[in-house]
Amino acid sequence: MKKFGTVVKDQFGTTASVPAAEEHFFLPAGIIENLERIRMLSERHPVNVLVAGKQGCGKSTLVRQFAARNSRPLATFQIGILSEPGQLFGEHRLKDGQTYYQEFLFPRAIQTPGCVVHLEEINRPEHPKALNMLHSVLAEDRHVWIDELGHIKVADDVVFFATLNEGEEFVGTEMLDAALRDRFYVTMLDYLPPEVETRVLCLKADLSESDALTIVNVANRLRSNRNEPMVVSTRHTLMIAEMVNVRATVREAFVSSLQLNPDILETVLLSLHLELGKMDRTPRGDYQLY
Numbered sequence: 670m671k672k673f674g675t676v677v678k679d680q681f682g683t684t685a686s687v688p689a690a691e692e693h694f695f696l697p698a699g700i701i702e703n704l705e706r707i708r709m710l711s712e713r714h715p716v717n718v719l720v721a722g723k724q725g726c727g728k729s730t731l732v733r734q735f736a737a738r739n740s741r742p743l744a745t746f747q748i749g750i751l752s753e754p755g756q757l758f759g760e761h762r763l764k765d766g767q768t769y770y771q772e773f774l775f776p777r778a779i780q781t782p783g784c785v786v787h788l789e790e791i792n793r794p795e796h797p798k799a800l801n802m803l804h805s806v807l808a809e810d811r812h813v814w815i816d817e818l819g820h821i822k823v824a825d826d827v828v829f830f831a832t833l834n835e836g837e838e839f840v841g842t843e844m845l846d847a848a849l850r851d852r853f854y855v856t857m858l859d860y861l862p863p864e865v866e867t868r869v870l871c872l873k874a875d876l877s878e879s880d881a882l883t884i885v886n887v888a889n890r891l892r893s894n895r896n897e898p899m900v901v902s903t904r905h906t907l908m909i910a911e912m913v914n915v916r917a918t919v920r921e922a923f924v925s926s927l928q929l930n931p932d933i934l935e936t937v938l939l940s941l942h943l944e945l946g947k948m949d950r951t952p953r954g955d956y957q958l959y
């Protein structure tokens with residue numbers, strides 16, 4: 670495996686570095702193999718990968734983990750908030766009555782061999798033209814001209830990871846025009862199967878297996894509720910697990926972590942009481958001095 674520098678700095682000291690590995694992150698074996706192939710390809714030329722999936726299913730963690738495992742610096746950019754094409758590269762500023770151009774981290778990152786460049790929420794830039802300059806960076810010839818910075822060429826071994834949240838009001842890849850979409854390898858991430866999600870909760874929130882299983886069962890009933898299916902991400906079940914770890918009941922933890930219809934939760938809990946024999950305290954409505 671090639672070795673790269675571990676830090677990217679811009680001229681004002683903003684840095685991007687190799688992130689810490691996440692100890693308990695699970696992925697399907699096929700995706701892990703594919704990420705290894707991406708690493709190998711990236712040692713020949715820059716590569717683009719699109720990671721799509723629902724919110725909280727592990728997209729950002731996957732990108733971070735790729736950088737951590739391969740000891741590469743990670744630089745993350747929020748594409749969802751961009752409002753003009755050149756904004757990633759730098760901006761004109763005023764100092765003592767003089768304007769000057771401040772270069773940002775992005776041009777440094779893409780010129781750093783081995784850098785992992787994470788483009789978050791690539792489907793939602795505020796301005797439709799905001800992606801224009803990215804197009805040239807992601808295309809085969811991989812260079813762009815910026816008046817203030819000159820010719821910028823993407824370094825060898827750079828990997829671009831674009832992530833997009835599916836299932837929001839702007840639906841996924843249709844938002845990316847075909848020319849851009851065609852330049853990416855695509856990885857689809859889904860929520861974890863119940864037995865793996867249960868393990869994650871045990872490991873990360875230090876819960877007993879039975880508490881973790883109860884949470885995953887309730888979450889899955891809510892997810893598959895026929896009348897009103899809910900989005901309950903791994904991020905949510907982890908929040909719920911942490912609440913239970915500090916002695917909330919499962920009911921209290923769900924109520925405080927999700928905005929949900931109490932009747933639906935009640936029905937789900939009742940149906941699971943029968944299966945699991947788990948009792949839950951009734952919610953406390955009495956008033957006390959705090």
Ligand SMILES: Nc1ncnc2c1ncn2[C@@H]1O[C@H](COP(=O)(O)OP(=O)(O)O)[C@@H](O)[C@H]1O
Binds near residue numbers: 728731869907
């Ligand atoms: N497959 C997984 N294994 C372990 N933890 C996970 C997994 N997927 C998500 N998580 C945890 O859920 C939280 C949200 O994940 P994140 O990567 O931010 O999701 P996304 O970027 O898709 O919104 C993080 O704490 C992450 O560690």
Ligand SMILES: [Mg+2]
Binds near residue numbers: 728730832
């Ligand atoms: Mg994310």
